[in-house]
Amino acid sequence: MKLLVCTLLIILLSACSQTPQSSTVQVGTRPYYLINTMQPSALKTQLQACSEGPFYRTDFAIGHRGAPMQYPEHTKESYLAAARMGAGVLECDVAFTKDQELVCRHSQCDLHTTTNILAVPALAAKCSIPFTPAKNGQLAQAKCCTSDITLAEFLTLKGKMDGANNQAITVDEYLNGTPNWRTDLYASNGTLMSHKQSIALFKQLGVKMTPELKAPQVSMPFNGFTQAQYAQKMLDEYTEQNVPNERIYPQSFNLADVKYWIEQNPEFANNSVYLDGRDETSQLDPNDPDTWQPSMTALYNDGVRILAPPIWMLLAVDEYNNIVPSQYALAAKAAGLKLIAWSLERSGPLVNGGGYYYQSVSEVINNDGDMMKVVDVLAKDVAVMAIFSDWPATVSYYASCNNMPASI
Structure with missing residues (x-):
């Protein structure tokens, strides 16, 4: 009898140890609200069938500044909420203080x-x-x-x-x-958290990390602190805490920062992310390759492997009013670039087209449930590797429902 009890106990403990993430991820009510507001479709039926989970942590969901839809961005509370919702990757935007220490802030x-x-x-x-x-x-x-x-x-x-x-x-x-x-x-x-404190917290939570080097808003060098030293210091703080480089995705809107990491820190080269914000500085048209300077091929030849544009640049509307990949998305994939989209749940209610993040598909966006249609196209047709979200539960629900890989 004792042997039977012990055997059963071992089996139970083994089962629990194999699914720690599914037992701790809580998606809350928002995904259900979004799904319920969708128009009838095969996607809605599929998502409704997943209502009881199991839900698990996935790298497909990146906590954009944590979970700032309801918690102050880049705070411990925001990061804890994002991890609880299933985000397998968390973001610390990195700025520097007067004494040249790194902290988590979206802007300097x-x-x-x-x-x-x-x-x-x-x-x-x-x-x-x-x-x-x-x-x-x-x-x-x-x-x-x-x-x-x-x-x-x-x-x-x-x-x-x-x-x-x-x-x-x-x-x-x-x-x-x-x-x-x-x-x-x-x-x-x-x-509030320093960059070093965020690393320690993320290690404790068992998530991957995507720090973004924010553009300085003071003249550089700043009291002798150069841009190269700033870019290097960010990576050095991970090395100091013994974080494996494959768990880090350094990112920047400044292509020169990305090239610096590729050239000076080759161990991070394949994970370095070029955030594409060229729509704010030029007349970039996702369906006109002549406006993409540098081109997708040029980016790849310079060593860039991951490109991260805003959601709208990856999407278009076809003649049948379906949301489809943009020419930009197709060209990036053809050039060998992996894609990350930003940022879901960053807009308010989508009844009026969703604003900045949905501008290329605004004509077919009219309710919050359409957010799930966008996620579905990004996942299946654009084949992005991840989505930044201000409320990661929306993405982790979708990923769990579609049996996407769990975070390791």
Whole structure:
């Protein structure tokens, strides 16, 4: 009898140890809401059939700044939520402080909209542009940068939901600018993190890591700190904590940064990600190859292996009003480039076409459920390797339902 009991116990423990991620991932109610609002289709039926899971962690879901739809971006709370929702990769956008330490912030100069710095007089006084109230038709303004303060000072701040009230006449009014489709319910005590702290947390969570080197908003070199030193320091902090290079996906909108990593850190070459933001600096047309400078082939020949554009650049609408891959997406794949899309759940409700992220398919987007159609085309037709999301549960639900690979 004892032998039978022991044998059963071993079997149970073995089964539990083989599925730790499926037992801890919780997708919450949002994926169900999105699926329920879809128009009747084979995709809707398939997704509904997966309602009871199991759900698991997958590298197809990248926590974009964590889970900032409801938690202050780049905070410990946001990262923990993203991991719980099944994100197999988490992002720390990397900026530097006055004492040249690296921290997780989407922009070097966003502290006035993403933290409580303006409510801390001693630190508000150090901001590049102090708070100025709205007056006589002029909007309220402020500019507070990580490079205005030290790491120690940065870590005393609290993260809040990104937003500002530009009509404000007081600091409290200015800080009260969260978009109405987000929430402040979990935004009163966001824990800010240094880059090193994020690495330690991500190791503890067992996720892969995708740091983004943010463009400096001060002249470089900054007190002797060069762009190359900045790019190298970001990678060095992973080496110092013994993170295997294959678990790191360094990214930048600056192609020169990506080329630096490829040339100077070849162990990271295949995982280095070129974030394509050329639509903001040129007249890039996803269906006109003449506007892609450099071309897909040129990028590949320079050593780039992963290209990450916004969602809209990967999609088009065909003559039958179906969402299909853009010429940009097809050309990238033909050149041998892997693709990552950004950023799902970054827009508000999609009833009016979805805004920036859906501009190429806005004519066929009219409700939140269409987000799942977009994910399906990105996954099956564009064949992206991953999707950045502000609410990773949406992506991990889809990935689990389609038996996509689990995160290792």
